[in-house]
Amino acid sequence: MLTKNKSIQGDDSATTLVPEILGWLAGEEDRLLAFLQATGLGPSDLRRAAGEPGFSAAVLDFVMGDEAGLVACARTIGVKPEAIAAEWRRHAPPDPDSFA
Numbered sequence: 001m002l003t004k005n006k007s008i009q010g011d012d013s014a015t016t017l018v019p020e021i022l023g024w025l026a027g028e029e030d031r032l033l034a035f036l037q038a039t040g041l042g043p044s045d046l047r048r049a050a051g052e053p054g055f056s057a058a059v060l061d062f063v064m065g066d067e068a069g070l071v072a073c074a075r076t077i078g079v080k081p082e083a084i085a086a087e088w089r090r091h092a093p094p095d096p097d098s099f100a
Contacts, residue, residue, distance in 0.1 A: 017087050018056045020077040021063055022046070027076075031069055035062050060088040 025032045036042065039058055041049055049055050063073050063084060074081040 017077070017079070017084060018050075018059050021059055021073055021084070022050070024073045024076050025059075028069075028072075031066075035059075038062060057088075057091040060084065060091055064088045 025035055036046075039049075039062075063070050070081050070084060074084055
């Protein structure tokens with residue numbers, strides 16, 4: 001388990017956080033099954049899906065949807081929950097009101 005906290009900026013890009021989050025999910029069988037059910041993926045589909053557009057956002061959406069899971073994940077991978085939230089915001093679609 002990592003104990004060093006990482007900053008919100010810097011190395012906390014999706015290419016770094018998402019694999020770490022997936023590693024955490026792999027160790028949390030109930031949460032992994034819930035993620036697979038939510039996405040419609042099977043265990044054998046994860047590697048293929050990881051390279052598809054939108055996969056990082058789906059992983060981040062899933063973790064952000066459960067505060068207890070978010071906190072547990074952040075603690076395990078050694079980041080603050082705010083780092084995951086910042087990454088989630090960077091992957092969110094633009095606010096439709098911003099186009100008005």
